[in-house]
Structures are given as C-alpha cells and as structure tokens.
Amino acid sequence: METREHSAPPSQSKAIHLKRFGAPLEVVEVGEIPVLAPAAGEVLLKMEFAPINPADLNVLEGKYGTLPALPCVPGVEGVGRVLSVGPGLGVGGEALLGKCVLLPNGFGSWRSYGTANALELVVVPEGVPLEQAAMLRINPATALCLLENFVALKPGEWVVQNAANSGVGRSVIQIARASGWRTLNVVRRGGLEAELRSIGADAVLEAGETLVSQIAEITGREDPRLGLNAVGGESALALAKTLAESGVLVTYGAMGLQPLRMPNGLLIFKDVAARGFWVSRWYKNATQPQRDRLFEKLFHWAASGVLHTPVEAVYSLDNAQEALAHAMRSGRSGKVLFKG
Ligand SMILES: NC(=O)c1ccc[n+]([C@@H]2O[C@H](COP(=O)([O-])OP(=O)(O)OC[C@H]3O[C@@H](n4cnc5c(N)ncnc54)[C@H](OP(=O)(O)O)[C@@H]3O)[C@@H](O)[C@H]2O)c1
Numbered sequence: 093m094e095t096r097e098h099s100a101p102p103s104q105s106k107a108i109h110l111k112r113f114g115a116p117l118e119v120v121e122v123g124e125i126p127v128l129a130p131a132a133g134e135v136l137l138k139m140e141f142a143p144i145n146p147a148d149l150n151v152l153e154g155k156y157g158t159l160p161a162l163p164c165v166p167g168v169e170g171v172g173r174v175l176s177v178g179p180g181l182g183v184g185g186e187a188l189l190g191k192c193v194l195l196p197n198g199f200g201s202w203r204s205y206g207t208a209n210a211l212e213l214v215v216v217p218e219g220v221p222l223e224q225a226a227m228l229r230i231n232p233a234t235a236l237c238l239l240e241n242f243v244a245l246k247p248g249e250w251v252v253q254n255a256a257n258s259g260v261g262r263s264v265i266q267i268a269r270a271s272g273w274r275t276l277n278v279v280r281r282g283g284l285e286a287e288l289r290s291i292g293a294d295a296v297l298e299a300g301e302t303l304v305s306q307i308a309e310i311t312g313r314e315d316p317r318l319g320l321n322a323v324g325g326e327s328a329l330a331l332a333k334t335l336a337e338s339g340v341l342v343t344y345g346a347m348g349l350q351p352l353r354m355p356n357g358l359l360i361f362k363d364v365a366a367r368g369f370w371v372s373r374w375y376k377n378a379t380q381p382q383r384d385r386l387f388e389k390l391f392h393w394a395a396s397g398v399l400h401t402p403v404e405a406v407y408s409l410d411n412a413q414e415a416l417a418h419a420m421r422s423g424r425s426g427k428v429l430f431k432g
Contacts, residue, residue, distance in 0.1 A: 101127050101136060101175055105205035106409045108430075111163045113154025116416045120152065120166070122409060127205045130178030134207045135188055139432025141226035141406070142170030142201035144419035145259070146347065152416075157370060165200030171216060171226040172206075172432070181210055192216040194229050194387075197375065202409060204432045214387055219395040227259065227401050227427060228390045234344060234371045235263030236386060241374075242340050242367060243318040245273050250311050252276040252334050253320035254327045255347055256293065257284050259401050259427055264320060265293045270398050276307055276316065276334075278327065281423065291400070299327055307334045315339065325350025337362050344369040402426030 104124040112119055130136045148166055150156040160166070173192050177185035188210060195201045196212035216225045238260075239251065251268055255261050256277030268275045269292030277293045285296040295310050297303055308315075315336035321328040322345030332341045332354060341364060343352055358364040375383070393399035404426035407415035412430075419428040 101138070101205055103127055105203055106432075107165045107200075107203035108167070108409055108412045109163055110152060110160075110166050113152065113159070113162075116149050116152040116420065117413050120412050120416065122412050125165070125203070128207055130176055130207045132178055132180040133210055134178040135174045135181075135185070135210050135213070136176045136178075136205065136207050137172035137193070137195065137199075138175045139170055139172045139195070139201060139204055139206070139430075140192065140222050142167045142195070142430045142432065143227050143230075144415060144428045144430070145169070145230055146345070147230070149416070149420060158372070160198075160200075165203050165206075167199075167201030167203070167430070168197070169226065169229045170195045170199075170201030170430075170432075171222050172201075172208075174213075175205070177210070178207075185210060188213070188215070192222060192225065194225065197372070202412070202430055204409065214383075217391050217395065220391050221394070223403055223406075223429060224394045224400060225391075226429060228387075228394060228399075230371060231259035231401065232263040232267070232390050232394075232399055233374075233386055234369065235260050235267050236389060237371065237374055238320050238342055238344060238369055239264060239267055239271065239273065239318075241369075242342050245271075245318065247272045248274060249318075250274045250276055250294075250314060250316040251318045251320065252278070252307065252316045252331050253322075254278040254299070254331060255280075255322040255345065256288060256296065258322060258345075258347075260322060260344070261320075262288075262291060262401060263399060265291055266399050267393070268292070270393060276310065278303065278331070280323075280327075299330070303330045304333045318342070320344065321352070322346075323348040323350075324352055326353075329353050329355075332358055332364055332366075335362070335364050338365070340365045340367055342367045342369050403429055405429070406431050 193213040274294040319331040319341040
C-alpha cells in the first residue's frame with residue numbers, strides 16, 4: 093500500500109542536536125535531518141509546539157534519571173500534526189491524517205518533522221488549544237497523579253505544596269479547585285498571590301521562618317494529609333512539619349538541589365511518610381484504561397479552560413540558545429516553547 097499524505101513534506105527537517113552532555117547553551121546545535129517516509133505502522137508528523145521543561149535541561153546536562161543515547165534530538169513532549177500515514181494502518185491510519193497528536197515518549201520533540209509509531213499517539217480532541225496540548229503529557233499529568241494516587245482526599249481537604257507557581261504547581265491548583273480540594277501554596281518570591289488566587293489558590297504564602305505557623309493558623313485543626321515537594325531542603329522540611337499524623341510528603345522535583353531532610357521526630361511521633369513520584373514510571377506501569385482516563389480528564393479541563401499553563405515566549409528552533417537561556421531564567425511568568 094502507498095503512503096497517504098495530508099500535505100507534502102520537505103526533504104529536510106530542522107532539528108536541535110545534542111551530541112554531548114554539558115552546560116545547556118554549549119551543547120545544543122541547530123541542524124537538519126532528512127525527513128523519512130513513514131514505514132509500516134508509522135506516521136510522519138509536523139511538529140507544532142514543544143516546551144522546554146526543567147527535565148529537558150537536566151537531560152542536556154546529563155543529570156537525569158534516564159539519559160538518551162547520543163547523538164539525539166532532545167525534547168520530551170509536544171504536539172504535532174499527522175502529515176502522512178505509512179502502509180499497514182488501514183482505515184485507522186486514514187482517520188489520523190491531519191489530526192493533532194501528543195508526541196510519544198522518546199520522539200525528540202525539538203524538531204520540525206519526524207516519524208512515530210501510530211499506536212503510541214494520543215489524538216488531541218478539537219477545542220484543546222495546541223500550545224496547551226503540547227504541555228499536557230508531563231506537568232498536568234503529574235499534578236493529577238500527585239493529587240489522586242497517594243492520599244484519598246475528602247471534599248474540602250487541604251493540600252500543601254511548594255514551587256506553587258511552577259507549571260506543575262499551577263496544574264495542582266487548577267485540578268484541586270475543579271475537584272473540590274483546597275490548596276496551600278508556597279512560593280519563594282512575592283507578587284504572585286493575586287495571580288495564583290485568580291486560578292483557584294486558596295492561600296498563597298512566601299517561604300520563610302514563619303511559614304509553618306502561618307499554615308497552622310489557616311488550617312486550624314485540619315492539617316493537610318498531602319504535601320507536594322518540588323524543591324527539597326528547608327522548603328520540603330517546612331511542608332513535612334505542616335502535615336497531619338500519617339500524612340504523606342511526595343517529592344517529585346528537586347529545584348533547590350538540596351537533599352530531603354526528615355527529622356526522626358516526624359517519623360516516630362507523627363508517622364509522616366516520604367514518597368516519590370516520576371511520571372515516566374507512571375506511564376510505563378499504567379494500563380491503557382488508566383492512561384485513557386488521565387487524558388480524558390486533562391483534555392476536558394484544557395478544552396474548558398480549567399487547566400491553563402501560561403506561556404511566556406515561543407521561539408523558532410533556529411533560536412535554540414536564546415530559548416534555552418530564557419527557560420533557565422528565574423522568575424518567569426510562564427513556559428518557554430519551541431514552534432516546529
Ligand atoms: N517527577 C516527575 O514526574 C515530574 C514531572 C514534571 C515536573 N517535575 C519537576 O517539577 C519541577 C517543576 O517543573 P515545572 O515544569 O513545573 O517548572 P517550571 O514551570 O519551569 O517552574 C520552575 C519553578 O521552580 C522554581 N524554582 C526554580 N529554581 C528554584 C530554586 N533554586 N529553589 C526553589 N524553587 C526554584 C521557580 O520559581 P521562580 O518562579 O521563583 O523562579 C518555579 O516555581 C521540576 O523540578 C521538574 O523536574 C517532575
């Protein structure tokens with residue numbers, strides 16, 4: 093059977109290359125790779141948007157849980173459009189033509205074109221903004237799993253988190269609000285309260301010495317049973333101290349680069365538990381119905397505007413260094429994306 097095409101692709105694709113690990117701005121190069129025709133069971137994708145996540149920067153540095161074989165095209169997530177369909181996919185393949193899809197794990201999303209296994213694609217429903225779709229598979233998925241998979245939260249219960257203005261943190265706020273849970277949101281700088289409250293935060297607090305007592309004052313006797321930690325060090329310790337007896341502190345990020353410290357007393361007298369979460373492991377172990385359910389919720393919330401991650405800038409792949417430098421800045425108001 094012949095390859096079926098939505099529109100004709102060029103012969104070369106722009107791509108960001110990673111040939112060695114090191115300082116992000118020094119190790120990426122913009123180049124070209126041939127655009128291959130999709131093989132049996134594959135589709136050819138035109139990349140639309142792909143974010144630069146902290147995990148991408150860690151991969152460039154060679155400091156992540158799993159590292160790709162080099163050379164490679166980095167980028168762990170994004171959204172693309174199906175341009176042509178390879179042989180062997182039947183009517184299902186025909187139906188994919190022109191559709192926007194979440195790029196599969198390992199695709200290397202910082203490129204303009206690439207082929208992917210059709211079975212690994214997640215079709216983006218109409219009505220989901222493409223920039224938002226490009227960021228759904230990692231951060232909002234993480235937020236949903238953090239809120240649903242560790243503590244069976246009752247209506248109105250408090251959840252406490254740090255790095256609350258991050259992509260994950262904002263998704264936690266939005267999903268918690270939509271699900272009827274209340275959030276205590278710790279940030280490391282001022283000026284974020286009005287904005288985070290406008291997306292559903294119940295309380296916004298700046299990190300500092302009085303944080304634990306401030307939180308106790310807000311929650312009264314209803315101490316949170318779930319704490320979400322993306323920072324580590326003193327910030328994580330403060331969250332742990334606010335937790336109820338047998339509460340769970342879930343660490344999913346280490347932005348502060350400081351190890352977790354858990355005093356003996358919190359373990360002995362309060363039975364506080366320290367757990368970890370990695371969304372890659374979740375995807376690996378999840379059943380298809382679990383994945384379908386996750387995407388159904390995320391797409392629904394993204395289409396209705398409940399889930400929205402702000403975007404601070406969109407760059408062409410030609411401006412890779414500029415984009416990476418921007419993504420590495422502190423105090424951003426949103427994510428930095430590549431346009432394919
Ligand atoms: N385990 C998983 O499966 C998983 C999945 C998704 C994300 N993550 C992790 O979650 C974290 C957040 O990711 P994201 O994409 O949501 O982040 P993001 O939108 O890029 O935002 C970064 C956040 O980190 C804060 N930050 C940066 N440096 C910091 C420091 N030294 N100390 C304290 N806070 C600092 C920033 O605060 P300012 O705004 O004040 O600069 C901002 O709130 C990252 O560590 C990421 O790797 C893990």
